[in-house]
Amino acid sequence: MPFREIWASPATESAASVRTRCLEEVVSGRTNRPRPYLRGRRDECEVLDRLVASARLGGHGVVVLRGAPGIGKSALLEYVEAAAADCRILHVAGVESQMELAFAGLQELCEPLLHMLDRLPGPQADALATAFGLREGTPPNQFLVGLATSTLLSEGAKDGPVVCVVDDAQWLDQASVRTLAFVARRLTAQSIAHSVALVVAVRPGERAKTWAGLPGLSLHGLAMPDAREMLESAVSGHLDERVRDRILAESHGNPLALLELPRWFTAAELSFGPAPGATVGKRTLTGRMEEGFRHEVELLPHDSRLLLLTAAAEPLGDVRLLWRAAQRLGIGVDAARSAEEAGLIELRQTVRFRHPLVRSVAYRSATVVERQAAHRALAEATDRQADPDRQAWHRASAATGPDEAVAAQLEHSADRALAQGGLAAAAAFLERAAVLTPNAADRVQRRLNAAQAMMQAGSLEAAAQLLAVTEHGPLDELQRARVDVLRAQIGLAANQGREALPLLVGAARRLEPLDVELALESYVDAFTAAWFAGHLATDPGAMAVALMVRDVPKPSQPRRGDDLLRALAVLFDEGYQTAAPMLRAAVQAFDSDDIPVQEAVRFLWLATVVAIDLRDGKAWDQLARRHLRIARASGAVSALPLALNSRVFVDLFSGDLPAAAALVHEAEAATELAQIRMTPYGAIGLAAFEGRDDHTTRFLASERRDAAARGEGLSVSLTHWANALLSNSHGRYPAALESARAAAAHPEEMVVRSWSLVELVEAASRTGHSAAAADAAEQLAETARASGTDWAAGVAARSQAQLDGPRAEELYREAVDRLERTNLRVESARARLLYGEWLRRAGRRLEAREQLRSSYDAMAAMGLEAFAGRARRELNATGETVRRQTVDTQHELTAQELHIARLAASGLTNAEIASELFISPRTVEWHIRKVFTKLRLTARRQLGDALRGINAEP
Template identity: 35%
Template sequence: MDTANSGLIGRSSELERLSALAVGARNGHGASLLIRGEPGIGKTALLSAFSRAAHGARLLRADGYEAESEMPYATLQRIGRPLVAHLDSLLPTHSAALRIAAGVAEGAPPDRYLVGLGMLSLLAAAGEEEPITCLVDDAHLVDTESLEVLAFVARRLQAERVLLILSGRPDERMDVAAAGVPVLELGGLDTLMSARLLNRSAPALIDPLLATRIAEEVGGNPLALVELAHEFTLPQLTSSWVTPEPVPVGSRLESHYLQRITDLPPDSRLWLLVAAAESTGDIALISGAAAQLGIPSNASVAVEQAGLASVRDQVAFRHPLVRSVVYNAMPADDRQRVHDLLRVEADAVGRGDLAVWHAAAATTGSDEAVATRLERAADVAGERGGSASRARLLTRAAELTPEGPLRGARLLAAAESAAQAGAARLALTLIGRIDTRTLDPVSAGRVVQLETLVGLFIADRERILSGAADMLRAAELFSGAAPQLEQRALIRAFEVMLTAEWATQDVTLPQLGERLAAGVDVADGPMSIILRGLSAHILLPYQDAVPHMREALVTLAEMDDADVLESGSVAVALTMALWDERASVTLLERSLGVSRARGRLRDADTSLWLLGLIELVRGDPAASARYIEQIRELRRAIGYDAEQVVNAASLAWAGAANAHVELVADAARAVGFAGAWTIAMTGLSIRELADGHYRDAFERLRPMIERPFLQVTYQQLPEFVEAGVRSGNADRVRGSADTLAGFAAHAGTPWIRGLSARCAALLADDGHAEDLYVEAIAHLTESTVVADAGRAHLLYGEWLRRAKRRHDAREHLQRALLIFERCEAPAFAARARRELEATGLKTGADAPTSLHDLTPQESAVARLASTGHTNPEIGAALFISANTVDYHLRKVFRKLGVASRRQLSERFPRD
């Protein structure tokens, strides 16, 4: 780009940065940028200069409009309209999501992240034909759904011929949505450049000292500099310098605009008000409303001559500040009259979406007719996946609703939509505006339930600890009126208690179990069966609970896709109680697949997190780490700080210092996540076993065993037995071994049968231990719990070495070492090496294979490719485009020296 001829002063480095991004995009290195700056700082001028010189790319431009900010996917429609020819090349789910979001097809409301994947794929497909440059100015005015999709796309651009540039004012909503997008903070011009711009704009040369003073006063704001130079004479500017008063900028600049507006003829001022009220700049609506007011058609001429706005295909204000000053300076009665006329015009041309916005703006006090219309518009927005727009429209509808139950109902619906859109604190604010005295019991229960779920989302300690009791309170409010809601609330009470675990307040586990049992008969159906299984898990002896838990597990497996997304925590609890790790992974992977297919990234996040925990239970920290990396990648796509994704138990397996793990765990417990603390402590106890610190492990586990909590404690029993035997406390752990034997007899899965035999071997005399170790290895090898199989080989190898059967010991210790190295459990691998060396076999840590040279994303792509997934399928799973998948695969092939996916499958054996 030729920055010298751009016409801009003091922006050469910014133009060069944009030029470099454009060159990279043309060469297949997709990029994005958020240009952020205060009004008048030159964002639009920078984009215009760049677009004039951005040759060699197809230019798409769609600026934000306030009137469209309540219309879900309005900006996205304008960007996508020129690209419709490429829709058929997308995955059907992606093209369908885009069509439904655009309102041109019917179907279930698409999640905005699925729309984001569709838009990413659409731009990538168009980029295959020619490079794409997409510019969106005034992004702070873009509707929430479009903004979130554009930010999603911006974070995912990697190997596409696409450049996406957003530009807007500092705005909390925009900053949150665009988190993770590279930012160019556009500041004021330096003193030298400010003086140059001022002098270029002024009719006469300005003294450098005065120019410096003015530049400092306006902070180098280009618009303020230009306006000052045009409006004030040199004597006026000089006078401002010789007095202690600041130059007329900032709030004075608003007064300056007001003066210019006041100088207009009355008809032109009124025309300007109409234009300010119709922020999309729709010339037809503005002209129609102006005609109804009797404003002559040439009234806009004086406005253009004053430099306040231009009138072409649409009305464009000189600067957003002009519109703001015009609109807010006019009397409220005039504003309402103009909005009402614009409503009439919008209705007349079939623009109901604009008409309802103007109707609301024209209304003061309560107006049920307008409120009803807003509610209908909110429902339409919800059907198109616009949760944020629905929340805003319902909030305005509630404001126009007379006091009473309907007002509360609309506020509640708005709060639920806000929570669904991720605006948790807004949801709480809306709840706080509800007069709960006007609510019926079911609505009151929805309030309690929503407050609890939002409290979990924002990590409110009090709500986490009392969450189970609060959910039971919601269930009581639903009782007798909404049986499905009552049963769902009871199941959620169990899920919340899993989060707070032993720290739960206001309700005990047996009390919860009794309430769940009472909920079984509220209504027939899947939730009744699940409640029976959960209450049996809590209240009945294990052998009596097993059939009910199995029936609940079958029910979970048979649920439809919509319900399976709600069942993650329950599925984990029941499968772990039944020692059925295969079923656990199957259910969670199904939930993950459904959430990915529907673009529901927060549900995908939950499934990935639970899968990561299950892999730690299975003793495979490498597999757990892969899920953690997918969570990081997913959260980058959403816009969260991915580096904060930490699993304390994973840190323990990986060899982090105890103090570090305990610090992370204690932080989780401090906000009420006692379940996370327990998982971390269990991980530390396993690490202590690996390191041979048996007494430390015993003392860490003992208080948790003495304070049992359902299946959580079940998983600790094998560790407690090993720690007790090796620390000289065998008699104190025999009861735990007996409990495991009972589990094995009634659950009967290979996993629990192997663990029970392994613990029995530790306690057996030498005459019986060997058969039990062999039995344990056989069962655990049949299971998918890799580390427990490795630990059985390790314990048997240690027993054989002590029996002076070194050759036999080496065989099992080497198998254990291979398992621990593969699943990246360094502490157990080190223990296996020590034991091998004690047999006389010299070992050393194997050099890392070339697989370890891959980045986490390359590894994730390679593993999916090795199992036969296509590039589009991999892209959908990892929330990247097929182009980016291809880019990573080429690097993987080069690093590993392979030439085909078949060869890749040989390098990534299935677990």
């Protein structure tokens, strides 16, 4: 009898008594429910009991059960479902023969909640419905699908606790796995609404890595006393001690083995011991159990075995579909009786195998011809209109040789998968289509398309292996060049360091005589690699790439990206003064809403980098905003982390640290979802601007070591810049000088070098290194003359003023005036701080107070703690007593809470805030409740006054 039937909760127990009992369980750490634990799993059962009890109380959490086949994962999931019988239970199980149909597992899990789709914010509802094929639309952003799933679970939890149970997660499609892992991490980070629990069972192996770092239980064999008791309970008659010891030795405490191995000994062997000379052998435990199940399957009549095989090949557990296929195979109803009597399968509303190993054995033990026949019958029984992709997969599995019709159908399925954001599914369809393609040239093309889909899906190793197979076939020059491009792009995705650069340059050179446009696109990737590798790049470096680009013929119809690429080539070849007009024109060309999505995803981030280097704050803001919007809307999962990290710095320089912090959190989640390795640029910048000393110093040192090991020179320099900024904010000028010099030493590292020159001027001028300060200030002045923007001119004037020449005051006033015309509030506040310090040193205390007070108020409101402390100390030195702001409301609120509070104070509803921040309305509600508690508020209308009282703009 299933565990859920044994331990179902009494229907008469009231909600109030359930809540009281669960509260006692959670507080005391014990469970009071009269429910037996699984033998030898008391600790594990108590953990799961507390998880369910916590969900009933409004909590949330995750437990990942990790262990070998038969170790008891499924039994513990049964236990969870029994413990949560009064909750809403969502269940899905992976199937080994299941195809890579995008989001199939997620849709099965969410099916009972899909009637709540209209409660989700519009973009989230559209993303989830499109991913599930419920409506047509553009390919959904997988990050948005993850957020939508979180919101849907939250909505479902409004009617009662939701407990999600996922079995055999290693066999779910990758799109579903990534989404569920994303939801799991949000649950553990407390960024999802309450009353949701998730329990996942997964076997060790490559696919289990997705769940790494999540709370979990590693299941091992039962202790010897429990193992002995379980074994004796499985044997009704006499058990010879030698047989008992042999089974205990072979099983290693594996519960399934303890229950199943005795079935595979004869009665004589159980009673009198193994035959003389019998040995345990060298088979693995899983192999031994599979052998036993195979023996049971082989004892069945032929039709029963064929029915079992067909059920194993059909992943949905659809009994009606199974019987339609069985009729086509000539299998009658009686064939099921033998399999059910053997306890191998159960046919009720769904098909249920005794254990996943039985399903696996039933499929693998069949001959190739038998498997093809089963798939052919399933293909004929599947409605092509209702489920074309599953039918295509069954047709492919039934194929006896190359078949262009089936290959074309698989290619259409790949197109549908891409439309639903299922890159992994598209790759699987295309790879299978290539195998079945008769024409060699078409086969190569489909393999290349499959490899590209694998790469975009994050399956870099699989993509590289497929390329290795492809390149040994007959390739024309263009196809061989595509192989080189894809291999180089895989290298760049795997590591933004120096290794990818030579590959990309080689691919671009090969493409020049074949396809100029594709060659230029490859040079963009080469520039990207050169920029990230920075001073750690081996030959060729950025300068060499620039010279190559200048030699590439212009395409017949130049694109925005081509003009941007050539402007960058001039920058590296001839310098800033010559390139500035071309760079400015290229940036302006991207300041448009009619950019094709593919071009925007590929080039907008690079245009944003150029806008920063031109110190064009308005263009920077607009381009970064557009880049992020398109990356979110287009489903370009791999582009989203870069777009988010880029946008963070706009908010940092604008002084909106709460918004920057929200983007940093989103970037962390997006990077994890995309399964790429990327330096946390935004987090580095945020830590430096906030100015919290000890933690930030350690964090920067750790990131610097990691970046150096990967060969990412840009990231190394970024951490030096961040440390220079941090040190200047605390007034530790010698340390700032050392870091700024390290960061500014490499001209090829655009943006980071120009930012570092600013810190170098300040640190050098305060430590008596006047020559170094003057040289850095002159470089900034040259940039300003070529750029002509208020940002560039203001920073240059501020830097020249620090040299303390006869025009110092005039230059400080110019800096303040110019920088306050921009949206870069941090820059103008720093200019006032430096001007105020200069006035105080000149003995002009009253004038100094005006500048310092303005700087202090702005920096304190923005959350620049270290700079605000420096301004406060300067104010105190003028004779004006300024008390340090107490760690009350502003600092009690987290950055996310403060940001949400400000949006709420501006009049946005919870749903509108959720849509803007890409979080669930329940998450917004949770944050708002915390804000109300911390600020002691009782009504939403009080938020504006409360936030103004802590120098935060509503």
